[in-house]
Amino acid sequence: MQDAGWDKAQAGRLDVESVDVLFRAAGGTTGCSRWSAAASEVGFEHCPPLKPFPARRGKRLAPGWWWSATTGRLVHYGSAAMRLHVMLLDRDSRVSDLAARPLELRWCEPSGVRAHAPQLMLRLADGQGVLADCTAGAELSQRQRSLAAVIAEICAAVGWQYWVLGPVDPVYRRNVIWLAGYRHPRHHGGQQLAAALLEAFSESAPLWEGVRRIGIGCVNLTADLGC
Incomplete structure (x- = not known):
């Protein structure tokens, strides 16, 4: 996990109280609320994906679904990096629930309205919420660093965390991949x-x-x- 506290000058100009959150409400309708209130009132971990991950030509891995032993249901993923981290989080004792892209954050900047839908939402065992994005690269671009700083501030304002999940030790990865096959009830x-x-x-x-x-x-x- 990488620290998301980059470029704090960028994030410091944000009015967190004006941030909105979109999510899929009961009945399939799209709800929109102030993030400051919804963060403690909405169980985002139980919401379906707000936006499905698209299939991209040339990619070796198509979007799919991971059966989670933590939740007892399928979790959507959109890339190899995301599938890997869903698998790792599924065996993380700190995580009590997880969901794929259940919300989108929207906020205003001098250049206009910006939006971001984090790839994962986690609920930790102590009740704290976490938003996370997955990356296959060890380094983030300047644009990614600036966005991560903003999302980290939005999360911190309501007592949440923001994680950027990067590369994993290859030996550890291969061992977890092998063990993960035995987490299904059929075994x-x-x-x-x-x-x-x-x-x-x-x-x-x-x-x-x-x-x-x-x-x-x-x-x-x-x-x-x-x-």
Whole structure:
């Protein structure tokens, strides 16, 4: 994670109280509220993506959906860098909920109205909100640094954080990719089978009787898992 506190002179000219936020409200309608109030009143982590990520010609990875063990639902991603960080955040004990692009911030500058829809919104275990953007590069451009400073100030004004999520150690990345495949419930049958074995042989009984009980349990387990 990179520090988003760059170019504070740029951000210092912003009237945070005038910032608006757009989000997808109940019933599919688009809501618009003052950010200062909505940040504590709206559960953005439960909102669907405000804007889907488009497929771009020439990109090796198309937009897709990541099944999150943290939320028990799919999270949209739009790039390889974003998919990687969704995967990492999905196993981060600090994160209790996450959503893809559920809101767009709008504010006024001397040059006109500006808008930005952060790629991710996180809810930490302590209740704090976090907005985040993902990048594959180690360095940000001047434009990106200026934008990050503004978003960081907008977040800080309501007690939130803003993260810029950059490159990840390749060894750590490969290990997490391998482990991530086992976070889906379809891989939890081993735990249930171990519990069934302990229950079947909790009392003294002929071996065949215990095997028969496990056989019945496996049939039920298979049905529960949809196999």
